[in-house]
Amino acid sequence: MLNIIKSDLYRVFRGKAIYVAIILILVLAFVSCFSMSPGHIGITTSSEEQPLIQDNEILEQVYETDSILETRELMKKYGAYPLDKAQLGANANLYYFFIIIVVIVLVTDLSNATAKNTLFSAISRKKYYLAKLITCIGLGTFLILINNYGSYIINLIMNGKEFSAGFIEITKLTMLQLPILYGIISVLVCIGFCFRKIGTFNSITIPLIVVVQLIIMGVSTLFHLDTTEILNYEFQYIIGNLISNPSNIYILKTLLLAIFYIIGFNVIGYQVFRKTEIK
Amino acid sequence: MQEIVLQTNNLTKKYKGFMALDNATITIHKGDIYGLIGRNGAGKTTLMKTITTLTNKSGGSFSLFDSEEELTESKRRIGCLIESPAFFGNLTAYQNLKYYSIQKGMVNDKHIDKVLKLVDLFKEKDKKFKNFSLGMKQRLGIAFAILDNPDFIILDEPINGLDPIGIKEIRDTLKKLNEEEKITILISSHILSELYLIANHFCFIDKGRIIKDLTKEELDLECSKCIVIKTKDVKKATVILEKGLATTNYKVIDNTEIRLYDYLDNLAKVNKILLNNDIEIMGIYESGISLEDYFNSLIKDGAK
Numbered sequence: 001m002l003n004i005i006k007s008d009l010y011r012v013f014r015g016k017a018i019y020v021a022i023i024l025i026l027v028l029a030f031v032s033c034f035s036m037s038p039g040h041i042g043i044t045t046s047s048e049e050q051p052l053i054q055d056n057e058i059l060e061q062v063y064e065t066d067s068i069l070e071t072r073e074l075m076k077k078y079g080a081y082p083l084d085k086a087q088l089g090a091n092a093n094l095y096y097f098f099i100i101i102v103v104i105v106l107v108t109d110l111s112n113a114t115a116k117n118t119l120f121s122a123i124s125r126k127k128y129y130l131a132k133l134i135t136c137i138g139l140g141t142f143l144i145l146i147n148n149y150g151s152y153i154i155n156l157i158m159n160g161k162e163f164s165a166g167f168i169e170i171t172k173l174t175m176l177q178l179p180i181l182y183g184i185i186s187v188l189v190c191i192g193f194c195f196r197k198i199g200t201f202n203s204i205t206i207p208l209i210v211v212v213q214l215i216i217m218g219v220s221t222l223f224h225l226d227t228t229e230i231l232n233y234e235f236q237y238i239i240g241n242l243i244s245n246p247s248n249i250y251i252l253k254t255l256l257l258a259i260f261y262i263i264g265f266n267v268i269g270y271q272v273f274r275k276t277e278i279k
Numbered sequence: 280m281q282e283i284v285l286q287t288n289n290l291t292k293k294y295k296g297f298m299a300l301d302n303a304t305i306t307i308h309k310g311d312i313y314g315l316i317g318r319n320g321a322g323k324t325t326l327m328k329t330i331t332t333l334t335n336k337s338g339g340s341f342s343l344f345d346s347e348e349e350l351t352e353s354k355r356r357i358g359c360l361i362e363s364p365a366f367f368g369n370l371t372a373y374q375n376l377k378y379y380s381i382q383k384g385m386v387n388d389k390h391i392d393k394v395l396k397l398v399d400l401f402k403e404k405d406k407k408f409k410n411f412s413l414g415m416k417q418r419l420g421i422a423f424a425i426l427d428n429p430d431f432i433i434l435d436e437p438i439n440g441l442d443p444i445g446i447k448e449i450r451d452t453l454k455k456l457n458e459e460e461k462i463t464i465l466i467s468s469h470i471l472s473e474l475y476l477i478a479n480h481f482c483f484i485d486k487g488r489i490i491k492d493l494t495k496e497e498l499d500l501e502c503s504k505c506i507v508i509k510t511k512d513v514k515k516a517t518v519i520l521e522k523g524l525a526t527t528n529y530k531v532i533d534n535t536e537i538r539l540y541d542y543l544d545n546l547a548k549v550n551k552i553l554l555n556n557d558i559e560i561m562g563i564y565e566s567g568i569s570l571e572d573y574f575n576s577l578i579k580d581g582a583k
Contacts, residue, residue: 003381007378011367011378108367112365113362119332120359121355277333
């Protein structure tokens with residue numbers, strides 16, 4: 001199993017995709033630090049991620065301007081706040097980088113039929129599955145660390161200490177977010193093993209985050225449920241909520257949800273893959 | 280006794296409403312170049328995929344290297360190229376082999392150069408796989424199959440789409456591997472004449488069923504030109520052939536059939552001398568067909 005992981009790392013770091021992903025992450029961190037506002041994905045934003053600015057007057061000016069430079073000046077004028085911490089609240093963006101990781105590590109292998117070169121030899125499907133999962137999680141962690149500490153360092157350099165939450169706080173928040181991020185990687189790995197084609201994988205995973213939010217909102221409206229309460233356990237919201245002093249109960253619930261994702265989706269993925277004919 | 284490399288017993292693979300492999304039983308001995316012949320969709324690839332566990336069998340069993348040890352362990356001793364060679368397009372030939380050598384736990388990188396030289400790809404080792412011609416891809420597939428010094432290699436139509444020179448190169452490489460490295464080979468093709476030049480054992484498969492399994496000598500016998508003599512008195516007939524026609528170039532097939540390989544242009548003389556010696560002849564005719572005709576006749580017989 002270790003050999004499969006080593007060979008995949010050899011291949012991944014000989015391709016361009018991982019470097020493009022790293023550069024993109026750092027560019028996004030740079031833009032975010034320069035404009036002093038974290039971005040977000042999806043059709044909703046988490047309640048904790050958005051209100052960096054409490055002052056309505058400045059907020060209106062920020063909305064009115066199209067200039068990043070002007071936004072930066074307005075944010076600086078507003079006063080010090082931990083921008084790097086806020087950037088961690090937008091870590092749902094990493095979802096798209098996880099797609100890249102799963103495609104290069106797993107889906108390419110299954111889609112190009114190169115997986116058969118590995119599977120006919122003395123490597124069982126279980127070992128293959130675990131090796132791919134561990135590689136995806138390992139590389140996912142690598143990107144998370146680059147994103148979190150990259151943002152922290154870039155922010156320190158560009159905006160100074162007063163706009164930083166500090167190294168320890170960033171580390172603590174990273175640890176809090178890791179389980180749910182691993183859960184999401186497990187979902188992607190499961191989809192990869194179930195569909196095995198790059199086109200199909202991309203067409204399912206790219207809109208998935210928005211589709212899930214739409215479904216939650218649609219169902220909530222239809223059955224008159226509390227949308228906010230349900231959305232608090234949606235991936236993007238969890239990521240946002242975990243950075244703003246969540247209660248222990250909430251941390252525990254999200255941890256359980258992450259464990260459920262990791263176990264549930266990997267069991268499904270492996271069961272499907274076990275019976276699959278390798279083309 | 281010769282070591283058995285692969286033994287299948289009534290191996291069956293069923294898809295929804297379709298029997299891809301129907302009770303296939305074959306035995307491959309060490310040192311064999313075993314040719315698997317059949318039309319497209321006959322079940323050759325399914326048989327290979329089942330042996331290599333790329334697909335799950337529906338019934339029957341198989342064993343590798345005549346051992347009771349775990350299949351996973353036996354699979355360490357095989358190399359394989361099934362269907363078209365698949366590698367990573369953005370990696371070079373060397374990098375692709377390096378990737379799999381890491382996977383197989385090989386530490387000696389010089390061996391990669393050795394197999395690349397063996398398949399005549401050393402000069403192209405830094406060329407990306409996506410820029411390879413079909414022949415080069417096939418050769419890289421063979422290099423991959425022999426990468427970790429296997430005892431048994433399984434090659435699924437390795438000459439598909441190659442030009443005559445490419446076919447000859449692959450044939451020479453495989454012969455060399457068999458003779459010098461003592462590697463047992465299972466090779467499939469739908470071109471009997473090509474397989475004939477390399478294999479020493481032939482297995483005909485059609486609609487998932489093994490319809491004939493024979494050695495090269497037996498195939499030669501089946502196909503060579505001869506006079507077939509059908510008689511109830513084989514023993515007496517052979518004496519007449521030896522005394523009356525002064526030939527020993529014949530073969531007794533069973534207790535009603537003799538095949539005579541002399542006097543091919545003088546069937547009447549053979550007939551006359553047998554009749555003159557009171558041999559009751561049930562039939563006498565010339566036989567001998569081309570490999571392709573033999574293949575066709577087998578398939579027609581199988582269809583009946």
